[in-house]
Amino acid sequence: MYPAYMEESKHKVEVTREKRLKETFPRITDEEKTPLLQQYHPDFIEEGMRELLAGPNKGDRTPNEMAELLEGNSRVDPDKVDLDKIDYDVDVLIIGCGGAGASAALLAQENGANVLLATKLRLGDANTVGAQAGTQAADRPNDSLTIHYLDTIGGGRFTNVPELVESLVKDAPSVIKWLEELGVCWDKNPDGTMHELSGGGASRLRLHSCRDYTGLEEMRVLRDEVKNRQIDYLEFSPAIELIMDNKGQIAGAILVNLETNELSLVRAKAVVMATGGMGRLHIQGFPTTNHYGATADGLVLAYRAGAELIFIDTMQYHPTGAAYPVQILGQLVTEKVRTLGAQLVNIDGDQFIMPLEPRDVVASAIIRECQGRHKGIETPTGEVGVWLDSPMIDIIRGEGTVARELPAMVRQFSRFNIDIAKEPMLVYPTLHYQNGGIKIDTDGATTVPGLFAAGEVEGGVHGKNRLIGNSTLDIFVFGRRAGRAAAQYANKVKLGSPTLDHVRRWQRELEQAGIAKLRPISPKLLPDYARQPYDYLTGYTREKLTIGQVKLA
Amino acid sequence: MAEQVQMIDIYIMGKHYQVPEGLTILTALEYCGYRMIRGCGCRAGFCGACATVYNFKNDPQLRYDLACQKTVEQDMYLTQIPFFPAAKALYNLEELKPDGEQVLALYPDLEKCFGCNTCTKTCPQDLEVMWFMSDALRGDIREVANKSFDCVMCGLCAARCPQGLVPYNYALLCRRLYGHYLAPASKHLEDRIAEIEAGKFDAEIEELKRMDESELRRRYAQREIEPAY
Ligand SMILES: Cc1cc2nc3c(=O)[nH]c(=O)nc-3n(C[C@H](O)[C@H](O)[C@H](O)COP(=O)(O)OP(=O)(O)OC[C@H]3O[C@@H](n4cnc5c(N)ncnc54)[C@H](O)[C@@H]3O)c2cc1C
Numbered sequence: 001m002y003p004a005y006m007e008e009s010k011h012k013v014e015v016t017r018e019k020r021l022k023e024t025f026p027r028i029t030d031e032e033k034t035p036l037l038q039q040y041h042p043d044f045i046e047e048g049m050r051e052l053l054a055g056p057n058k059g060d061r062t063p064n065e066m067a068e069l070l071e072g073n074s075r076v077d078p079d080k081v082d083l084d085k086i087d088y089d090v091d092v093l094i095i096g097c098g099g100a101g102a103s104a105a106l107l108a109q110e111n112g113a114n115v116l117l118a119t120k121l122r123l124g125d126a127n128t129v130g131a132q133a134g135t136q137a138a139d140r141p142n143d144s145l146t147i148h149y150l151d152t153i154g155g156g157r158f159t160n161v162p163e164l165v166e167s168l169v170k171d172a173p174s175v176i177k178w179l180e181e182l183g184v185c186w187d188k189n190p191d192g193t194m195h196e197l198s199g200g201g202a203s204r205l206r207l208h209s210c211r212d213y214t215g216l217e218e219m220r221v222l223r224d225e226v227k228n229r230q231i232d233y234l235e236f237s238p239a240i241e242l243i244m245d246n247k248g249q250i251a252g253a254i255l256v257n258l259e260t261n262e263l264s265l266v267r268a269k270a271v272v273m274a275t276g277g278m279g280r281l282h283i284q285g286f287p288t289t290n291h292y293g294a295t296a297d298g299l300v301l302a303y304r305a306g307a308e309l310i311f312i313d314t315m316q317y318h319p320t321g322a323a324y325p326v327q328i329l330g331q332l333v334t335e336k337v338r339t340l341g342a343q344l345v346n347i348d349g350d351q352f353i354m355p356l357e358p359r360d361v362v363a364s365a366i367i368r369e370c371q372g373r374h375k376g377i378e379t380p381t382g383e384v385g386v387w388l389d390s391p392m393i394d395i396i397r398g399e400g401t402v403a404r405e406l407p408a409m410v411r412q413f414s415r416f417n418i419d420i421a422k423e424p425m426l427v428y429p430t431l432h433y434q435n436g437g438i439k440i441d442t443d444g445a446t447t448v449p450g451l452f453a454a455g456e457v458e459g460g461v462h463g464k465n466r467l468i469g470n471s472t473l474d475i476f477v478f479g480r481r482a483g484r485a486a487a488q489y490a491n492k493v494k495l496g497s498p499t500l501d502h503v504r505r506w507q508r509e510l511e512q513a514g515i516a517k518l519r520p521i522s523p524k525l526l527p528d529y530a531r532q533p534y535d536y537l538t539g540y541t542r543e544k545l546t547i548g549q550v551k552l553a
Numbered sequence: 554m555a556e557q558v559q560m561i562d563i564y565i566m567g568k569h570y571q572v573p574e575g576l577t578i579l580t581a582l583e584y585c586g587y588r589m590i591r592g593c594g595c596r597a598g599f600c601g602a603c604a605t606v607y608n609f610k611n612d613p614q615l616r617y618d619l620a621c622q623k624t625v626e627q628d629m630y631l632t633q634i635p636f637f638p639a640a641k642a643l644y645n646l647e648e649l650k651p652d653g654e655q656v657l658a659l660y661p662d663l664e665k666c667f668g669c670n671t672c673t674k675t676c677p678q679d680l681e682v683m684w685f686m687s688d689a690l691r692g693d694i695r696e697v698a699n700k701s702f703d704c705v706m707c708g709l710c711a712a713r714c715p716q717g718l719v720p721y722n723y724a725l726l727c728r729r730l731y732g733h734y735l736a737p738a739s740k741h742l743e744d745r746i747a748e749i750e751a752g753k754f755d756a757e758i759e760e761l762k763r764m765d766e767s768e769l770r771r772r773y774a775q776r777e778i779e780p781a782y
């Protein structure tokens with residue numbers, strides 16, 4: 001149910017719907033795109049970023065929140081850790097269990113490695129589980145790897161690493177098949193053809209989905225398989241530092257038990273970093289779609305061990321986060337809603353952007369509509385948003401489509417008495433994805449020997465902007481590649497003696513740059529949402545404040 | 554448009570707190586100073602980490618929901634139950650048969666279901682848990698997959714089952730059986746994989762990889778767009 005004062009604008013959406021059903025908003029031209037992004041995309045806000053003062057990417061720009069953590073102080077004192085007391089001794093350690101980590105674990109084991117999987121929360125508590133819309137693979141007769149390649153690289157503003165895009169599109173069909181053989185139930189037509197949808201920036205219908213629970217389905221199957229194969233795993237045990245050897249190779253990691261603070265030491269011949277993204281850093285104050293543990297830990301650990309990062313100046317803001325009701329502020333309204341036919345509409349009921357442009361373009365257009373042209377709709381808590389006209393879907397595709405294709409969205413909004421088959425949703429961009437990350441090659445190998453990376457934590461595959469459905473593809477393509485390559489590497493490498501000298505060197509570098517005392521401890525591990533007792537002393541509720549994602553006026 | 558925030562009374566593990574109305578159970582806990590470790594995952598209704606049990610000051614009947622999705626109400630009594638391990642069969646999917654006997658062989662306890670419907674009443678996703686349990690008993694794998702599809706595996710059905718059954722794991726087995734054995738085969742997928750293995754796209758991709766940016770931009774702008782519907 002929307003507050004009474006919003007009904008007026010909602011009514012305009014209903015009135016203009018018939019006209020809009022026949023209307024196709026023109027695609028944006030190259031000439032219009034650049035100024036739109038430069039003026040409205042958060043990546044282009046000067047004050048939002050700064051240069052790094054230390055580490056392999058010194059001089060590169062990255063969001064302030066990320067820079068603070070990348071330049072953070074270690075959680076461990078190298079002099080107090082006894083590296084001879086090893087708790088786990090394995091060939092391959094996988095850090096993080098989302099889709100990338102689980103795939104890497106399966107493939108590393110298949111390639112003969114003794115594997116340990118350590119993760120921060122439960123197995124599968126990850127961004128992967130929240131993916132709704134689907135996974136891309138060019139497997140229809142009118143599609144081809146070349147078209148997928150071109151879509152991906154154009155969406156990425158022509159900055160993607162060509163070899164990585166090649167791996168992505170080439171492995172895609174076999175990834176879909178691999179998942180099906182593991183028991184993933186893809187949406188299919190009765191004749192067995194995949195029921196595929198289009199997505200922003202994709203020029204073919206290429207999105208494979210499982211209702212709007214695609215990532216959940218992928219994750220629960222992989223998690224089950226990890227258990228069936230009896231791969232050892234540790235939950236609530238994040239990595240807080242990597243261990244190296246005296247030859248500059250990766251030699252393991254230090255884990256902490258989140259509840260008891262007990263440290264454990266893992267000796268590993270190879271490590272696969274699969275820790276996902278950074279949404280919980282709330283860059284520029286944006287709410288986020290990301291899970292609780294998305295705090296950029298893997299970037300921090302790899303950076304400290306000397307790994308180069310790439311494209312860390314670009315974040316993805318998903319165009320459609322929920323702007324109302326406040327309980328689900330910033331949570332994802334899947335792109336599939338637009339894929340199925342819903343248009344974006346301002347306070348007057350007019351369209352202002354073709355709904356299936358790449359994400360950076362659509363997000364910027366929504367910000368322009370609200371902040372630049374003042375044509376957004378304000379909510380009772382002071383948020384602002386535009387309408388996403390979901391009732392168009394059943395009109396275009398037949399009664400019942402919304403219920404069948406979007407059960408998660410229907411369920412989420414019906415809790416607040418909003419029937420998305422009949423009423424539009426109010427949306428605004430939300431922090432969604434880390435486009436860049438640790439630099440890898442086609443095997444997931446980073447610039448540090450023995451350190452591999454896969455999934456959202458790595459960068460280069462998507463250039464400066466990822467397309468829908470290419471990340472849940474990336475995690476399986478590069479999760480599998482990294483798992484396999486790590487097992488092969490572990491088979492050959494000879495470890496020297498373990499050391500934390502890289503941490504000592506890092507701390508010295510921070511001291512020399514004069515920033516050690518100014519920076520926080522990192523990795524962050526979890527966001528600070530618990531209100532502190534001293535807050536009770538202030539007139540807390542009268543001020544604008546942030547608790548978790550919920551802003552209170 | 555900012556409105557005055559109303560405060561409401563809730564009780565966490567028996568202790569009284571006042572919180573602004575409009576918070577979810579999860580954000581209310583955080584507002585009261587709890588830092589979540591367990592019981593918090595996606596924060597968006599997809600992972601099932603935050604299964605929660607509550608009742609009201611003057612109404613002892615237990616209710617169930619996801620803490621990240623449910624809004625707090627006046628006089629709620631809240632507690633969090635951490636996710637706990639449940640019986641799971643170990644199997645090699647490749648060696649199974651997609652039928653009821655197979656499901657019973659791996660999970661013989663299934664037969665103990667006496668249809669009390671507690672699971673259905675407990676499910677925060679409003680799934681027809683008891684019905685898919687009976688579909689499983691009848692060996693209708695397809696229907697189990699269909700009815701259980703939106704399961705976030707929060708574990709509440711297992712926590713409440715008087716017979717100690719684990720509906721969410723039986724459903725997971727059935728969905729995997731369906732996906733692997735029963736879903737109709739996708740010929741176009743097989744064909745494409747064969748084409749890739751035969752190197753059909755290699756030359757074109759090599760050309761694209763070496764192409765300069767202006768030519769790539771030109772090709773990108775000219776590409777034909779398949780209508781979305
Ligand atoms: C709501 C939502 C919807 C999305 N929809 C789509 C979609 O439709 N299609 C698409 O292609 N992409 C989508 N994406 C993006 C995509 O889902 C993710 O980018 C992708 O799943 C990331 O997978 P991952 O395995 O790299 O990381 P994750 O799945 O995030 O897994 C990372 C794991 O590492 C753990 N971890 C973190 N730090 C540490 C540490 N220090 N030590 C140990 N473990 C740690 C985390 O707890 C987590 O388990 C969506 C993302 C979100 C959030």
Ligand code: FES
Pocket residue numbers: 592593594595596597598599600601602603604619620621622705
């Ligand atoms: S935290 Fe994932 S369902 Fe609530």
